[in-house]
Amino acid sequence: MIAKRIQPMVFQARRLYVELMFQVMGRALQAVSEVDASVQNDARALPVGFLFEMMVMPYGSRLIVEHVGNGRFHYHGTSAPRPVDLSIQFKHIAHAFLVLSFQEKTSVAFANDRMLVDGDISYAIRMTRVLNRLEAFILPKLVAQRAVKEYPANLHLPEKLVSAARIYLKVASNFVETVRA
Amino acid sequence: MSNKYYEFFCPVKVIAGKAALEHIPYELTGMAAKRPMIVTDKGVRAAGLLDPVIAACEESGLEIVSIYDDVPPDSSTSVVRDIAGIYRSEKCDSIIAVGGGSAIDTAKAVNILVSEGGDDIAAYAGAGVLKHPLKPFFVVPTTAGTGSEVTSVAVIADTEKHVKLPFTSSFLLPNAAIIDPRMTLTLPxxxxxxxxxxxxxxxxxxxxxxxxxxxxxxxxxxxxxxxxxxxxxxxxxxxxxxxxxxxxxxxxxxxxxxxxxxxxxxxxxxxxxxxxxxxxxxxxxxxxxxxxxxxxxxxxxxxxxxxxxxxxxxxxxxxxxxxxxxxxxxxxxxxxxxxxxxxxxxxxxxxxxxxxxxxxxxxxxxxxxxxxxxxxxxxxxxxxxxxxxxxxxxx
CATH class of the missing domain: 1.20.1090.10 (Dehydroquinate synthase-like - alpha domain)
Structure with a gap:
């Protein structure tokens, strides 16, 4: 009985959590592309103006980033200026929650058919590498190991701490700018 | 609770063994198909592999209305458009692919055009674009390797834009795969x-x-x-x-x-x-x-x-x-x-x-x-x- 009563609140909390994580990830994608050379290398292969979307089906949370050139991303929030080039779509908010709460690795979610890819698969592989790199930077190692297939062996603590600090700073500044605007 | 999860899907009827080809007429009739078209390549035809398929159909009074035997090793959007044109002009109502990966993929793409309409196969590229079942479709593999007869994917080259177009949909799966040992007996x-x-x-x-x-x-x-x-x-x-x-x-x-x-x-x-x-x-x-x-x-x-x-x-x-x-x-x-x-x-x-x-x-x-x-x-x-x-x- 109690479980039934609190269920709507649980659903609401889950929705808010996924929404918040998408906002953080979108901004962090922009930040990591300004900080990390490896991410820039991966992003350079994307066409300039390439729009990437990650969303929850059918009309749930979403994030949109654009490759603005030279391996840099720009976070567009939830609306795209034109049709997106690549969309990674969670089939249900429950699946997005599993991934974003690090209960299921992104690669496992793909293997489990939790997500659909609409667009060029090779670009989706690149964007997944970028997301993995981002998670390896911004999450504590123990959590990151739950999120990525393999924690990068060559990512040592000093580099991780410095990069994470820079990324979080940029994310926070972006949030402040959004609120001010 | 375990996080284990999986999906498994294979609705293809597998017809395998001695005299399997002779089941084709019955299977076609069961889907109200009377005017099948064969899609194949020159190598398959030259090896005489079409003969038992045609004989099996003719013996049951089922006429193969059209045979397209010019599928290249890497099929293209123009080939798909041409075959779809023949299918329509001959008023065919079903497709039998006889061959390896290229013939099967081409036939899958042709089935999209003749079922959904239009001439631009690129419009159907991607995952989950198709929303309806397609025309009756049968596959007779002549190699034992690709497994294309049970996959829901086809890849066709767009020669004008120099890209490979992927098509993914469970509707691409054939209604039946006919595995007959006669088809691979002469494989080098x-x-x-x-x-x-x-x-x-x-x-x-x-x-x-x-x-x-x-x-x-x-x-x-x-x-x-x-x-x-x-x-x-x-x-x-x-x-x-x-x-x-x-x-x-x-x-x-x-x-x-x-x-x-x-x-x-x-x-x-x-x-x-x-x-x-x-x-x-x-x-x-x-x-x-x-x-x-x-x-x-x-x-x-x-x-x-x-x-x-x-x-x-x-x-x-x-x-x-x-x-x-x-x-x-x-x-x-x-x-x-x-x-x-x-x-x-x-x-x-x-x-x-x-x-x-x-x-x-x-x-x-x-x-x-x-x-x-x-x-x-x-x-x-x-x-x-x-x-x-x-x-x-x-x-």
């Missing part, structure tokens, strides 16, 4: 070997990669057992219809397995090598399989060890300590490759192909890293890892 030894190694790779990767599941495991292990017991028998005696059928069934079963659990690094490297060096897909699979298994070894020790039972039989499995079974499985695959090299000179290294130069390895590694199959490899593959596997496969 090197193609028999390469296509069987393709099927072995499908099954091995399905069993060891990230999306493995209990149902695809069952198909994968059964396919591996059939290939390991029948392939060399067929190489010794190409007219052995029983073992030919075993290989054809194994190919279909491996196709069911990998289309439900995906493949990994062997396919990523194979796709890249095929695109850059124009090597046949089956040959690439045979080349890379042991090297990739060695690379993945510590991530797949358990399942790879289990495969020894199907690769080498129960006696060897029982006599091998559990801790050595994974290595023994790789050795069994290497022995099979050595035997095939003896039989038909099927290359075991990139150098032995004589068609790859060492300078191409860098480009192959680059392209492989962006291949969709790499997502399901149990180990995260870096550019340096891919280069290392390629160096080992070189010579």
């Amino acid at each position: 030894p090197h193609i028999t070997a390469a296509t069987a190694m393709d099927a072995l790779t499908h099954a091995t990767e399905a069993f060891t990669c990230m999306a493995k599941n209990p149902l695809s495991d069952a198909y994968a292990t059964a396919a591996i057992k059939k290939i390991s017991t029948s392939l060399l028998a067929v190489m010794d005696n190409p007219k052995d219809a029983d073992n030919r059928l075993e290989l054809a069934e194994a190919s279909t079963m491996a196709g069911i397995a990998f289309s439900n659990s995906m493949v990994g690094l062997v396919h990523a490297l194979g796709h890249a090598t095929g695109a850059i060096c124009q090597l046949p897909h089956g040959l690439c699979m045979s080349l890379y399989l042991p090297y990739v298994l060695e690379y993945n070894l510590e991530s797949i020790r358990g399942p790879l060890g289990e495969l020894l039972l199907y690769l080498d039989g129960p006696e060897v499995y029982a006599a091998t300590p559990a801790s050595r079974r994974a290595e023994a499985s790789i050795s069994a695959i290497r022995r099979l490759r050595d035997a095939l090299y003896k039989h038909c000179k099927l290359p075991r290294t990139l150098k032995e192909t004589g068609k790859v130069v060492e300078e191409q390895l860098e480009r192959i590694a680059d392209v492989a890293l962006d291949d969709g199959a790499i997502m399901f490899n149990p180990k995260e593959v870096t550019l340096e890892d891919a280069r290392a596997v390629l160096r080992r496969a070189w010579a």
Whole structure:
């Protein structure tokens, strides 16, 4: 009985959590592309103006980033200026929650058919590498190991701490700018 | 609660064995189809493989209304448009694909156009675009390797834009796959070997990669057992219809397995090598399989060890300590490759192909890293890892 009563609140909390994580990830994608050379290398292969979307089906949370050139991303929030080039779509908010709460690795979610890819698969592989790199930077190692297939062996603590600090700073500044605007 | 989850889907009716082709008229009639079109290639027709299909239909009073026998090895959007035009002008109502991967993929794409309408197949590219069942569609494979008769994917080249268009939908699956030993009886030894190694790779990767599941495991292990017991028998005696059928069934079963659990690094490297060096897909699979298994070894020790039972039989499995079974499985695959090299000179290294130069390895590694199959490899593959596997496969 109690479980039934609190269920709507649980659903609401889950929705808010996924929404918040998408906002953080979108901004962090922009930040990591300004900080990390490896991410820039991966992003350079994307066409300039390439729009990437990650969303929850059918009309749930979403994030949109654009490759603005030279391996840099720009976070567009939830609306795209034109049709997106690549969309990674969670089939249900429950699946997005599993991934974003690090209960299921992104690669496992793909293997489990939790997500659909609409667009060029090779670009989706690149964007997944970028997301993995981002998670390896911004999450504590123990959590990151739950999120990525393999924690990068060559990512040592000093580099991780410095990069994470820079990324979080940029994310926070972006949030402040959004609120001010 | 466990996080384990999987999906498994295969609605294709499999009609396999002696006189299987003679079931085609009944199956067509059961779907109210009376005017079938055959889509095939010149090689299949020249080998006389259409004759038993046509005879089986004519004997039951079913006329094959049209035969398109000019499917190229890499089919294109214009070929698909042309065939769809013939289908419409001849008022056909169903399609029978007779051939290997290219003929089957072309027929799948033609079925989209003639069912959905229009002339621009590119408009249907991507995943999940199709929303309705298509026209009655039957597949008669003439190689035992691709498994295309049970996959929901087709790839067609757009020659104007120089891109390959992928089509993914469960509606692309044929209504039935007809596996008849007569269709593979005349397959030359090197193609028999390469296509069987393709099927072995499908099954091995399905069993060891990230999306493995209990149902695809069952198909994968059964396919591996059939290939390991029948392939060399067929190489010794190409007219052995029983073992030919075993290989054809194994190919279909491996196709069911990998289309439900995906493949990994062997396919990523194979796709890249095929695109850059124009090597046949089956040959690439045979080349890379042991090297990739060695690379993945510590991530797949358990399942790879289990495969020894199907690769080498129960006696060897029982006599091998559990801790050595994974290595023994790789050795069994290497022995099979050595035997095939003896039989038909099927290359075991990139150098032995004589068609790859060492300078191409860098480009192959680059392209492989962006291949969709790499997502399901149990180990995260870096550019340096891919280069290392390629160096080992070189010579």
